[in-house]
Amino acid sequence: xxxxxxxxxxxxxxxxxxxxxxxxxxxxxxxxxxxxxxxxxxxxxxxxxxxxxxxxxxxxxxxxxxxxxxxxxxxxxxxxxxxxxxxxxxxxxxxxxxxxxxxxxxxxxxxxxxxxxxxxxxxxxxxxxxxxxxxxxxxxxxxxxxxxxxxxxxxxxxxxxxxxxxxxxxxxxxxxxxxxxxxxxxxxxxxxxxxxxxxxxxxxxxxxxxxxxxxxxxxxxxxxxxxxxxxxxxxxxxxxxxxxxxxxxxxxxxxxxxxxxxxxxxxxxxxxxxxxxxxxxxxxxxxxxxxxxxxxxxxxx
Amino acid sequence: xxxxxxxxxxxxxxxxxxxxxxxxxxxxxxxxxxxxxxxxxxxxxxxxxxxxxxxxxxxxxxxxxxxxxxxxxxxxxxxxxxxxxxxxxxxxxxxxxxxxxxxxxxxxxxxxxxxxxxxxxxxxxxxxxxxxxxxxxxxxxxxxxxxxxxxxxxxxxxxxxxxxxxxxxxxxxxxxxxxxxxxxxxxxxxxxxxxxxxxxxxxxxxxxxxxxxxxxxxxxxxxxxxxxxxxxxxxxxxxxxxxxxxxxxxxxxxxxxxxxxxxxxxxxxxxxxxxxxxxxxxxxxxxxxxxxxxxxxxxxxxxxxxxxxxxxxxxxxxxxxxxxxxxxxxxxxxxxxxxxxxxxxxxxxxxxxxxxxxxxxxxxxxxxxxxxxxxxxxxxxxxxxxxxxxxxxxxxxxxxxxxxxxxxxxxxxxxxxxxxxxxxxxxxxxxxxxxxxxxxxxxxxxxxxxxxxxxxxxxxxxxxxxxxxxxxxxxxxxxxxxxxxxxxxxxxxxxxxxxxxxxxxxxxxxxxxxxxxx
Numbered sequence: 001x002x003x004x005x006x007x008x009x010x011x012x013x014x015x016x017x018x019x020x021x022x023x024x025x026x027x028x029x030x031x032x033x034x035x036x037x038x039x040x041x042x043x044x045x046x047x048x049x050x051x052x053x054x055x056x057x058x059x060x061x062x063x064x065x066x067x068x069x070x071x072x073x074x075x076x077x078x079x080x081x082x083x084x085x086x087x088x089x090x091x092x093x094x095x096x097x098x099x100x101x102x103x104x105x106x107x108x109x110x111x112x113x114x115x116x117x118x119x120x121x122x123x124x125x126x127x128x129x130x131x132x133x134x135x136x137x138x139x140x141x142x143x144x145x146x147x148x149x150x151x152x153x154x155x156x157x158x159x160x161x162x163x164x165x166x167x168x169x170x171x172x173x174x175x176x177x178x179x180x181x182x183x184x185x186x187x188x189x190x191x192x193x194x195x196x197x198x199x200x201x202x203x204x205x206x207x208x209x210x211x212x213x214x215x216x217x218x219x220x221x222x223x224x225x226x227x228x229x230x231x232x233x234x235x236x237x238x239x240x241x242x243x244x245x246x247x248x249x250x251x252x253x254x255x256x257x258x259x260x261x262x263x264x265x266x267x268x269x270x271x272x273x274x275x276x277x278x279x280x281x282x283x284x285x286x287x288x289x290x291x292x293x294x295x296x297x298x299x300x301x
Numbered sequence: 302x303x304x305x306x307x308x309x310x311x312x313x314x315x316x317x318x319x320x321x322x323x324x325x326x327x328x329x330x331x332x333x334x335x336x337x338x339x340x341x342x343x344x345x346x347x348x349x350x351x352x353x354x355x356x357x358x359x360x361x362x363x364x365x366x367x368x369x370x371x372x373x374x375x376x377x378x379x380x381x382x383x384x385x386x387x388x389x390x391x392x393x394x395x396x397x398x399x400x401x402x403x404x405x406x407x408x409x410x411x412x413x414x415x416x417x418x419x420x421x422x423x424x425x426x427x428x429x430x431x432x433x434x435x436x437x438x439x440x441x442x443x444x445x446x447x448x449x450x451x452x453x454x455x456x457x458x459x460x461x462x463x464x465x466x467x468x469x470x471x472x473x474x475x476x477x478x479x480x481x482x483x484x485x486x487x488x489x490x491x492x493x494x495x496x497x498x499x500x501x502x503x504x505x506x507x508x509x510x511x512x513x514x515x516x517x518x519x520x521x522x523x524x525x526x527x528x529x530x531x532x533x534x535x536x537x538x539x540x541x542x543x544x545x546x547x548x549x550x551x552x553x554x555x556x557x558x559x560x561x562x563x564x565x566x567x568x569x570x571x572x573x574x575x576x577x578x579x580x581x582x583x584x585x586x587x588x589x590x591x592x593x594x595x596x597x598x599x600x601x602x603x604x605x606x607x608x609x610x611x612x613x614x615x616x617x618x619x620x621x622x623x624x625x626x627x628x629x630x631x632x633x634x635x636x637x638x639x640x641x642x643x644x645x646x647x648x649x650x651x652x653x654x655x656x657x658x659x660x661x662x663x664x665x666x667x668x669x670x671x672x673x674x675x676x677x678x679x680x681x682x683x684x685x686x687x688x689x690x691x692x693x694x695x696x697x698x699x700x701x702x703x704x705x706x707x708x709x710x711x712x713x714x715x716x717x718x719x720x721x722x723x724x725x726x727x728x729x730x731x732x733x734x735x736x737x738x739x740x741x742x743x744x745x746x747x748x749x750x751x752x753x754x755x756x757x758x759x760x761x762x763x764x765x766x767x768x769x770x771x772x773x774x775x776x777x778x779x780x781x782x783x784x785x786x787x788x789x790x791x792x793x794x795x796x797x798x799x800x801x802x803x804x805x806x807x808x809x810x811x812x813x814x815x816x817x818x819x
Contacts, residue, residue, distance in 0.1 A: 024720060024786050025556050028747040061786060229555035293770050 006280075006287040007067045007093065008032040009154060009194050010223040010239035011232045014071065016041035017050030027063045029229045030236055032291070035069040038083050039098050047079050051086045058090035069130060071096040075105050084109070088116040094128040094153065099161065101137040103148035110149040128153040130196070134161035139180045146191035156196035156225055157184045172208055174198070185220055192277050194222040203228040213238040222284070240292035241285045249282035250299060256282075306685055306734050308812045314799045315445050320809045325708050325740045328807035330661040336462030338505035342530070350532045351478050355389040355510065358531045359468070362506035364390065367397045368467035371504065373497035374404035375472070375484055375633060379543030382472035382510055383408050385535060387416045396420045401464055403455060403496040403654070405429035405699035417442055426464060428452060429689060429699020430801075438800050439696060439817045446802045446813070449689070452632075453658030453665065453705035453806045456499040460661070463808065469504035471497050471524060472538050476511040480529025481522035484634075485644045485651075487513035489544045492613075492634025492643045494523045498653040501528040512538045521644070523651055545637040548615030551593060552586040556747050560716050561587045564674055564745045565594035567714055569602070570769035571762060573671040577607040580672040581706055584612050584635040587716045591674050592616040599625050610666055611657060611702055613639040613649070621648060630666055632657040632702075658705040660806045667702070667709030675703045677717045679731040682776050684738030684753045686715055687731035689803065692724040694793040694817045696801075700735055705806050707740035711758055719746045724790055725783030727776065732793060734812040735803060748782055749774035794818040 012033040015026035018041065026034055036054040038047065054070055062068055070092045072083035087095050097109060110129060117124045129151040133139060139162070146155055159170060159177045168176035177198060188195035197216035200209045209231055216224050217238045224235045241249070252269060256279050259267035267274045289296050304310055304321035312319055344350075352358045364370070370390075372383050383402065388411060390398070400413070400422045413434045416422045426448040430438055438447055450458060458464040473482035474490045484494040489512065501507050501524055508531045509524065518526075538544075552558060564587070568574055582592045593616055599605065600623070608628040609617050615638035620626050629649040634640040643649045658665050667673070678697055679687035686707070691697040707713040715736075717726050727746065742756045751774055752763050766773060795815035805811040 021722065025747070028719075029555065029559065230553070230558065 006283050008223070008284070008287055008291055009067060009196060010288065010291070011235045012069075012156070012196060012223065012225040013229060013232060014041065014225075017054040018042045018046045020053060023053065023057050026229070027066070029232050031066065031226065031229075031232050032223065033067040033069060034063060035071050035096055036092075037071045038079070039071050039073050047073070048082075051083060055086045055090045058092050062092075067094070068092045069094045069096045071098060074098055075100070075109070081112075084112055085116060088113055088122065088127060089120060091122060092127065094130050096130040096132060096156070098132045099134045099138070100131040100145055101135055102141055103144040106131060106145060106148040106152060110151050113151070125151060127151065130154045130156060132156050132158050133180070133184050134158040135165040136162070137165075139183050142184045142187035143190060146187040146193055152191070152193060154194035154196055154222070155184050155188050157181050157198045158225075159198040160201075170201075172202065172205075174212065181219065189220070192280070195220065197221040197224040199225045199227040200231065201227055203230060206234065209234055210238070236292065239288055240294070241289050245285055246289050246294065246296055246299060249285035250296065252278060252282035253286070304810065306683070306737050306811060308734055310810050310813055311799060314802060314813070317446060317448070317802060319802075322737070322805050322809040322811040325737050325805075328809060331461065335460035336465065337460075337503040338465050338467065339503055339528070340505065349478065350480055350529065352531050352533050355386055355533055355535065356393060358508045358533045359386070359389055359393060359395070361531055362468045362508060364395055364468050366395055367399075369399040369401055369465060371466045371469045371500045372402040373471065373494060373500065374402055375491045375494050375496060376489070376539045376544045377491075378407065379489075379539040379541070379546075380408060380472065381537060381539040382470060384411050386470050386510070387411070387413075387421060391416065391419065391421045397423045399424040399426065401426040401466065403428070403452075403500070404701070405431060407432045407434070409433070414442065426450065427699070428455070428701055429696065431696045431698060435696030439694065439814070440819070441798065441800060441816045443800065446799050448802045448804060449700055450804050451658070451700045451704045451806045452496070452654055452702040453660050453667075454804055454808060456655035456659040457661045457806065458808060459499055459503050460659075461808065466500055466504035468506045468508060469497070469500035471501060471507060471509045471529075473509050473511040473524065474538070475513045475515050475519055476509045476532055477515055477517040477519040478532055479517055480507075480509050480524070480526040480532055481517070481519040482509045482511065482524040482529070483519060483521050484523060485521055485640070486515070487511075489513070489538055489541050490637075490640050490644075491544050492640030493631045493651040495632035495652050495657065496654045497524065499655045506530045508533060510535055510538065512536060545640065548636045548638045549584065549586075549589055552590050554586065556718055557587045558590050559747050560718065560745055561590035562594045563750060564591045564714050564716050565598055566769070566771060567743055567745060567750060567766065568595060568672045568712070569598040570771060571672070571712055571765050573711060574598075574602075574604060576605055578604070578671045579606055579608045579610065579669060580674070581610040581667065581670055581710065582617070582674040583676060584614050585676040587676060588674055589614055589616045591716065592620065596620045596623070596625055610670060611706070613643075615639060618642040618646075618649065621646060630657070658702050658709075658806075660705065660708070665705075665709065667706055670706065670710035671712060673706035673710030673713045675706060675713060675715045675736070677715045677726070679726050679728055680715055680717060680741075680744050680776070681728050681731045681738075682780050684741040684744065684755070684776060685731050685734045686736035686738075686741060687733045688735045690733045690814065692721070692790065694732060694795070700803070704736040704740070707736045708806060712742045712762060713740060714743045714745055715741050716745045719748045719779055719783040720787050723787050725780070725787050727779040727783045729780060733803060733814055737805070737811065744776060744779065746779055748779055751776040751779055
């Protein structure tokens, strides 16, 4: 797992495929993940035009320093096949699947992506998948979805549709989705993939966003989806590791390095075993620090 | 011939003899005494300056065919003085006037175009033209080219004898019957009348027009009775909703906020950001946001400014009230909050536009500026700035004080998005050059900050920004990025006929605008 590339996902921002201006502009904000959207933000009458625009944007003007996703239309929608055909050919880092409820849905999409990759000569399995969990069934099946396919690198909780499916009232505090957030988070941890938190909907409430992001970070999430570019810098700042966290990550990696030198199979630190997920987490911590402009090289451990 | 920014300029345009631009700081005043048409007057006790109508005042002032009339722009879009005066002049059959307001002409009802078409006006000298008039001029409405001047250049031109004003019409929010007038009180208070001082003290005749006549003496008085020939009370000087519009709200556009915050970061990272620094941030959406971000950084670092200059907004008044700025030197109030504050706060003072920006005076305040934040429509890879013409060549704005502020301030920061809609804003060559690149220190966009290697403070600003870990890019990078996103637009086709002359602040010609090919 240590060989896996670190791709930060502290912040995700959607840019509507039906808005060329939004797509151009989204490149310049500080989000780690830019999601070109073919689903909710695109009216039915513009689905084909949006697909064409997103294909061209990702193919020809893809931002170099971002994790680039395309959110396709729903699994059972009439648009999905054409979306997948265009999205795979555009070759993004990942395809984000909305409203995932069962592992078999993910497997099916992964196979369809594989077939297209093969047909056009792309490396098979390279395009990753992020599953949006947006219903009670998705939460119940989070564990099997997280483990459903090697392409799955993250799951994201989406609170709006989720609360509707729960018959719950959406509140700013978010107690109604607290369980769902944790259930998805634990499934991600079990599968060794990233967990992405819900959006904070009130774009004018910066304090509320700070409180909600602090909670997400403390619960263990790797990032949060932003509903508006104004939220990005605040969310990024919460996913910037503390000096203590950076120093611990450096110690973990130093211990791993030392173990490799001495050809040790098992490495320990402070009396505890260092496993692969811990090593990966340490690498992620350092990548988050670097992204925030913290120079970790030469830092005293 | 080609001028110093590489623009091809004719030697003569109609009756206008071109002095080509030679550099931002190369020209000097002639050394002659300043020109004025002001004459001595004589009044004795019991004399009355009040006249019953604008028509009567125009007659009394002796306005004749071919003369020059002037106005200030302090009522902004709410102004109804210009329309009333031109209507009265037309009724009197006076024609072929030179129309010389202090800023952009954008009155709609009645339209200036109608006064040009019927021959009341045949020359325009302003800081900009736009809307219906701008379109008509670009399509060849006028025989003589429109002369566009910066705020600083206008008082310079008046004193140099290039713009001699025969009759100055001064709209006043309040005035007394003997000519003392102000913008600071009354139902249509607009705050500072700073742009009219130079007109009042140099015109042959001065007519004050108000809808709010107060008992003598009007207090405060921005315009002194000693310069005023006649006073007219009208029913209405303008639209109160537009003259007294509230504070502009902070933009919510994330792109503009990002640019504004970066511009504030540039200032805060500079070694000039220390107690007693000075700044001018302006009134556009990015400017107001930048003012707020600057205030946050000043509070966080405990830094206080000595003065803020130029057009004042509620955001800057707020800084003053927090004790972050000692004095606001106010040539214009951009909103009702600023207009009210100038009356209430001792440290917010009305200043003469000539004191603010005239390059050929014995010292303008903007020469004391550390930071100037400027908006732009386009910037090119030589850092030349266009603030006049839009993507289709249309007239979008006025020169305002932008070129003056760029030349006067230590660090001038031009803020703009790299693309607007589907056209690039950072280009290889701006369509109209208004501000020479040598006076631009930094261009701040959402895609990065580019410093101008040819600017006098380049080395130290670069060092300061790098020390603050700010990512710098080249202007070429921004231009290539913009064009990679939008493609390269087809050039705007023009005829050879010059319809506008763009004067630099020293009176030389920095560019011309040619008629757009139909």
